[in-house]
Amino acid sequence: xxxxxxxxxxxxxxxxxxxxxxxxxxxxxxxxxxxxxxxxxxxxxxxxxxxxxxxxxxxxxxxxxxxxxxxxxxxxxxxxxxxxxxxxxxxxxxxxxxxxxxxxxxxxxxxxxxxxxxxxxxxxxxxxxxxxxxxxxxxxxxxxxxxxxxxxxxxxxxxxxxxxxxxxxxxxxxxxxxx
Amino acid sequence: xxxxxxxxxxxxxxxxxxxxxxxxxxxxxxxxxxxxxxxxxxxxxxxxxxxxxxxxxxxxxxxxxxxxxxxxxxxxxxxxxxxxxxxxxxxxxxxxxxxxxxxxxxxxxxxxxxxxxxxxxxxx
Numbered sequence: 119x120x121x122x123x124x125x126x127x128x129x130x131x132x133x134x135x136x137x138x139x140x141x142x143x144x145x146x147x148x149x150x151x152x153x154x155x156x157x158x159x160x161x162x163x164x165x166x167x168x169x170x171x172x173x174x175x176x177x178x179x180x181x182x183x184x185x186x187x188x189x190x191x192x193x194x195x196x197x198x199x200x201x202x203x204x205x206x207x208x209x210x211x212x213x214x215x216x217x218x219x220x221x222x223x224x225x226x227x228x229x230x231x232x233x234x235x236x237x238x239x240x241x242x243x244x245x246x247x248x249x250x251x252x253x254x255x256x257x258x259x260x261x262x263x264x265x266x267x268x269x270x271x272x273x274x275x276x277x278x279x280x281x282x283x284x285x286x287x288x289x290x291x292x293x294x295x296x297x
Numbered sequence: 298x299x300x301x302x303x304x305x306x307x308x309x310x311x312x313x314x315x316x317x318x319x320x321x322x323x324x325x326x327x328x329x330x331x332x333x334x335x336x337x338x339x340x341x342x343x344x345x346x347x348x349x350x351x352x353x354x355x356x357x358x359x360x361x362x363x364x365x366x367x368x369x370x371x372x373x374x375x376x377x378x379x380x381x382x383x384x385x386x387x388x389x390x391x392x393x394x395x396x397x398x399x400x401x402x403x404x405x406x407x408x409x410x411x412x413x414x415x416x417x418x419x420x421x
């Protein structure tokens with residue numbers, strides 16, 4: 119038998135996605151360490167990375183980075199395939215879909231702050247929907263809507279501002295390939 | 298402030314829109330106000346209409362026996378019921394307007410009401 123060697127070609131795009139996803143996973147861990155008064159109310163700092171990636175490298179890269187972040191973050195924090203994983207995944211899918219639509223808004227008028235707020239609302243909307251359909255099949259879940267939407271507005275604005283600042287300060291050159 | 302300069306005109310619009318959504322969501326989802334009274338019905342007739350301020354217990358007779366209801370400040374529950382499936386007992390404390398525990402076999406129901414009437418469903 120001849121030993122077969124499968125060689126994967128690693129492109130610069132792959133490296134970039136890996137680096138950015140690492141940054142996002144790191145922020146997820148920070149997020150998880152911040153105590154929260156109510157499960158579900160989290161700053162969602164990793165979304166700053168998503169916003170920056172969306173603005174710099176486009177929607178497809180943002181999807182990759184977010185997807186990897188949800189997967190790796192859940193593995194590191196130990197909730198992979200637990201209900202929290204599916205909530206996280208649903209929120210991410212909804213917010214990425216929203217970002218895919220809202221990124222076509224005229225950039226002259228709408229910055230990352232707008233995108234961040236839209237994404238935050240979509241995120242919590244998707245999660246509430248999943249929770250209602252699957253985890254807690256009772257309309258009582260929606261009693262938390264006002265709290266969640268207020269949190270989405272506040273954290274969405276803050277994350278959007280941080281993303282805007284990062285985009286203004288970081289040079290838009292693609293980073294040199296790292297070995 | 299330097300941070301404010303980062304917000305574009307459209308962003309302000311979105312923030313305003315978001316604030317509106319949040320503002321509307323509070324009365325929309327938290328309608329009915331606080332739990333104020335508990336209405337106990339026996340066989341469809343109002344058996345007792347109790348204030349949810351004082352602690353007390355109430356025995357309601359039905360075809361199967363006594364249903365025991367407990368009232369506490371801001372909440373009420375069915376403590377025991379002779380019914381076979383115990384659905385109303387297992388519901389636990391009711392504390393929001395519109396919530397209801399129905400002990401159908403014993404024909405007793407316990408409903409929380411607030412200042413405004415809440416519908417549990419609306420058909421057109």
